[in-house]
Amino acid sequence: MKIFFKNRPLYETVTKVVHTSLNTPALAKPESERMRPFGMSPCFLAPYLRKSLFAGTVLLSGSLAGWLDRPAHADDLDLLEQQVARIQAEQHELQKALVSVQKQIAAHRTGRGHGGMQARAATGGGSGVAVAQGHATGGLHGLTGLASTQSEEEEGPGLVEPTPVRATRHGRARMVAGADVQPSFSGATDTPEVDSVIGHRAEDVISRLADNNVGPHARETVGAQAAGALGDHGVFHMGPVTLILGGFLDAAAVEENRHTATGTFQYYQDIPFANQARYHTDNFEGSARYSRISLMARGNVDTHSTISGFFEMDFGAGAATTDAYESNSYAFRLRQAYMAYDNSDLNFHFLAGQAWSMLTPGRVGITPRQESLPETIESSMLAGQTWARQLQFRFVKDFFNHRLWTGLSIENSATLYDTTGMTTSSDGQIVMPNGQLATIGSPGTGLTNNALFSNEIAPDIIGKIAWDPHWGHYEVEGILHFPHDRVSTLGHGHNNTAIAGGGGGSMVLPVIPHTMEIRLAGLVGTGIGRYGSVLLPDATLNAQGAPAPLFSAQATAGIVGHPTPKIDVYGFFGMQQAGRSYFNASGSSYGYGNPAYDNTGCMVELSTACTGNTRRVIEATVGAWYRFFKGHYGTVEGGVQLAYTQRSAWVGQGAAPDTSLSALFMDFRYLPFQ
Template sequence: MRVLLASRLRIAPYRTSLLLGISCGYAFLPLSAQADDGSAARLEQEMMRLQAAQAHVQQEQREIERDLALVRGELVKHLGKAHVETATAHSAKPSSPRALKADGVEAPARHGEPMEEKFADRTMRSSSSAHRRGVPETTGAILAQERKNAQSAPSNLANEDRVVPAGGGKSVLDVGPGTQLAVIGRRAEDIMPRLAENGVGPHPRETAGGQAAGALGDHGVFHFGPVTLILGGFVDTASVLENRHIASGTFNYWQDMPYPNQPRYHTNNFDGSARYSRLSLLARGNIDPETTISGFFESDFGSGAVTTDPYESNSYAFRLRQAYLAFDDNRDQLHLLAGQAWSMLTPGRIGIVARQESLPETIEASMLAGQTWSRQLQVRVVKDFFDHRLWAGISVENPATLYDTTGFTNNNGAVSMPNGAIATIGENGVGLTNDTANFSNEIAPDVIGKLAYDPTWGHYEVEGIMHFPHDRVTINHSGHNNTAVGGGGGGSIIFPVVPGKVEVRLAGLAGWGINRYGSVLLPDATLNAAGAPVPLFGVQAQAGVIAHPNKRIDVYGYFGTQRVGHSYFNNNGASYGYGNPGYSNAGCLQELSSLSCTANTRAVSEITLGAWWRFFKGRFGTVEGGTQLAYSRREIWSGVGGDPHTSMAQVFFDFRYLPFQ
C-alpha cells in the first residue's frame, strides 16, 4: 500500500507538467497554424498526439483517485483497530455488538476478529459474503467526509466501478484485483438497534420461525427519497390429515378435541387451504445516522367472517396480524413501539426487538400447545445497557378475560347467579366488531415487564404480568363493581448448542388469570357465588430442539403443555364454576349417549416432529416444502363418571413460495 502510494506521488509532478504542456499546446495551436499555412496534416497529427496525451493523463488521475480512496479505507480500518485495542486495554471482557438488518440477517464477527460497532449505514462487505463488519464510532468524522467525497466522485467511478454483492446489500468499490472497498451503505433499512453477540443471533430469515415472526427478505426493496419500503410475505398452501374431525383447518383448537360420544371422534378428516398466505410491508426512514423510525404492516386471510364457507369461494376475510410504528435511538439506546404486535410476553431470540420473537417452526397455524403469545395493541418502552447485553422493557397491552360460565345461564355476557343477581362480564360485539364473540369488561390494560440478558452464549429472559378481571353485579335495581387482581411470571432460555446449527429452547409462564396467553386458550376466570371474578391458576411450558444441518434444511422437535386449575361452588344441589366434581362425565365414552359429558379441560399436551426443505433458492425467491407429525392429548377435570382423556394424531403438509427471499 505505502509503496503504491509513494510511486503514485513521485510521478505526480511529471503528470502535472505534462498537463500544463498539453494546455499550452492547445493555446498556441492557432498561432502555429497561421505561421505555416501548408502544415495542415502536421497540425492534425499534433492534435491527435495531444488528445492521446490528455486521455493518458485523465486515466492516471483516475488511478490516483482510486489509490486515495484505498488509503482512506485503510486509514479507517487502522483507526478502528486502534480504537478496539484501546478499549480492550481498559476492559477484561470487551463486548462484541452485532448489527441487525431489518430483514433479520445477523452480522457475526469473523473468527479471530473483534466485532466493532456499526456507524450509520457504513459497512465493510465482500461480494462473496453476507457478513458485515461495523466501523467504530470514533471514525464518524472521517466517514462523514468520505460520504461527501463519494457523492461528488466522477460519474464514471460511481457507475462503472460499483458492484452489488450477491444477496443484495452494500455498494462496493472495486479498487484492484483481489481488493474491494465499501463506499456508502445505500440501503437505509440496514440501520437497526445494535445487538450483542450471543451465539443465538437474529432469526435466519429463511427459516419458518423467522417467517412466523415477520422476518423480511432482501428482494423487493424500494427507495422513495428518505423512505425505504421493503416487501415481505409468502404464498402458502397448507393441509392436514387427522384422525378426528375438528373444523378448524390447520389451526388447532384443542378444546374441541372430541370424545367417543361424538361421531366425529370416529372419522378421519382432510382439510387444506391457502388462507395463511401472507403480505407484509416495512417502511423505514432515517432521522439521523443513529435514529430511525419505521412502520410495519402484516396480514393474511386467517380470519373467518360470517359469509365464509368451504363450499363455494372459500373467501376468507383479510386479517390484521401486525401494524405498528417503532422508534429506535441507538445513541441513547432507547426503543419505542406502539401498535399491534407480538406481546412482549412472547419469548424472544435476542434483546427485546420486534420481529425477533422465538416462535416454533411448525406448520400448524396455532403453533404449539404451551406456546406463550398474543398479538395485540401495546405501547412498549425498551432500554438497553452494558453494550447491548442487558435489556429492560415495560409494555401496557390490550386486556381481555376469557371467562368460563359452566353451570350458569349466560345471556350475551349477563350471567344469572343463584341468588337472583346478574353479573355482567361483557357484551357481544356491535358495530364493526364480531357480533358472535363476547368482549369482556376491562378496567385497565395488562402491564408487562421483561428483562433480557445476552451474554456471549445464550439468550435469557424473565418476565412478569399483571391483569385485572372486572365485572358488575346488579341485584334489586342497584349494583356494585368487582375487580380482581391476577398476574404471574415466567421466562425463556435459548441455548446455542452448536451456534447456527443446533439450539435448545425452553419457555414457561405461570400465574392467575393469564391463560389466554397460551395457544390452547384455557379460561382465565370464572365467578364465585357473589358474582365476582375468580382468576384461575394456570401454567404453560414448552421445550424444543431445532437443527439446521445446512442452509436448505430445518429439522425440529417440540413438546408443549398447558394446564389450568379449578374453582367452583354448589348451591341448593346445583353445581357451578370450573372443574366442579359434581359435573357429569358419564356419557363421554358412549357414542350419542344420552348422558352428559361436561368435560372441563384440565390439560392439553402436544409432541411434534417436522422438517422444512428449501429445494429451490435463486434470484427469483425461495420455494420450500415441509411436513410435520403431531400427537395431542386432552385431559379433563374429574366428575361423575371419572376423567377419561382423548387424543388426536395429525400429519401436516405445506408448500411455500417466498418471492422476497
C-alpha cells in the first residue's frame, strides 16, 4: 500500500526523515549532523514534517476505508494489519525526528542571544510562556522554553505543531497568546524543569511546585474561586507586562429557621437563644453583593525572577447609605492587594500586601491563591476554618526539588477583646473595679470608621513548614501574638504586654488523586480566637486590667469529590471553642465565661437574663456545585448547600444554654473569564 503526497519534494522529505530515523547508525550521530543532509534550516523543516505526517495520515485513512469496504479475506486482513503496523512505526519515528528538530530550534534561538530571536526559557512569563500546572489532572508537566501544541481538529494523537513565535520590539521572541501547556528541553540533558508560570489559558501563577497528587486548584473548582483564582480567557499582553482578569457575578440566597439578618455570611455568635423573638421566625435573604472582581499584572524581571501584583475586590461592605428596601447599595471593598516576587534560581519567594494569612491551610507549597478553603456557598465558609486576610510581609524558601517549604510571615495584629461585665467608654477605656482605667484601643478617625482599633505593640509572627511528598500535602505552623494595653490612674500609669500564641497544622490526602480528597486542619493556643470563622475573643482583662489571653481551639475535617468535570460535591465538619478567664470583685462578676453570670432567662422568650458567653460552635454541612455551561464565553454554574450549626454557651446561673440554626443556601454564578 502506498501513501501519496501532493508534491514530490514533500514526499522525498518525509522519506528521508523516516529513512534517517529508522537507520541505526544515523541515530547514533549528533542531532545537528542528523538534520544537516536535508539541506534545510530546522526552523523551516518542522512545519513540513507536521504537514507531511498529517497528509499521510489522511490518505492512509482513505485507503483503509476502501479496503474495509471490500469483502474480508484472511490474506487481505493480514496484509492490512502489517501495513498499519508499519505506518504506525514510521509515524512514531517521524515524531521523534520532529522533536529533534524542535530541540535544535530551541538551542539555535538560545545561542543567538539578545541580538535576534530569543525564546524566554525558564521564565514562564506571558511572553515565552510555559505552564507548570497539569490542568484537571494536577500533574506538573508544563515546561518552559520552546512550545508545541496539538490541534485536535487537524491532527491525530501524538502529532505536534510548533507554536507560532512573534518577534517583539525588543528583538525577543514571544509565544502567541492562546498556546496550551508546552514541553521544552534544557541543553543537552533533555530534562524538563518546572518553573515560574503565568496565568495562561487554564493555568494560574504558581512558582515551582512538586507533584504531590493533590495539585494546584483546578479552574473548575469553587475552591479555586474562593482562594482568588484568575481567569484563563481574560489574558492580555501589554509590552512586557501581562494582565489577567478574574472574578464572577454571584447571586446567592439563604433560607434559615432563625432570623440572623446576616445573609449568606453567618455571624455565628449572633445565632439567637430562645429568649429572642427572632429565634422563633424563619428568614429568607438574597444578594449579589459577593460578586467579585480580580486583576493580576505580571512581568519577568530576568530569566530567573518574576514580579506580580494582585487585586481582588467585592461588594461585601455595608455603606452608610445601604438599605435592604430599595437600592441594596453595598460598598466596594478590598479583599486582597499584594505584590509578589519569585526567584526560580534561589527558590525564594516574597509577598507584601494584604493576602490570606499564612496560617490559612494550603494545598501545595506555600504559595498565594492556593489556599485550601471549603467550597461552601456561605461567605463565612465554615465554623472552625482558620483564616484572615490582612497585611503581611512573607518570606518563603523551598528545598529538595520543591518538596520542602519553609515560610516566615510578619502580619498585622488586632487583638479581639471581650469585656463582659466591665464598663467600656467609647474611646476604648475600661473602668476597672479598683477605679483604674485600662485602655485597650482607640476609635478610628480620618479615613477609618469609628470602630475600636486595639492597641498593638508588635505584629503577629507566623512560621510554617510545608511538605509535598508524592502523595498528599502536609503543614505544621505556629504563631506568636502580643496583646498589649495601658492601665492608668491620675498622674501615672503602666503598660502591660502578654505573650500568646499557638500551633497547628493541616493536610490534604488525595484518596483518589484529582477526584476525591480528604482535608484536615486544626489550630490550638491562647489569644488566637480571631483566626477562626466564629470570631471568638482573643483575650479579656484580669483584675489588674492587664490582658488575659483566652484558650482557643479550632478544627475542620472534610471530604471533597469531583465525580465528573461538571460536578463538585463536598461535606465538612467544623468546630471552634474558647476558654474562659474571669474574676469577681465588690459583689460583681467580670471576664469571659464567668459561672456567676445569669443565664436563667436564655430559654424564656423576651427575658433579658441571659449573658450567654459562647463556649463552642460546631457546624456540619453538605453541598454540591454543577456547571451548566463552559466554553469560550465562560462558565455558568449553580450550587446548593445544607448546613446545621449549633452554638453552646458557658455554664452560668441557671443553665448552659445552647441554640441551633438550620440553613439552605442557593447560588448561581457566571464566570466570564473561566
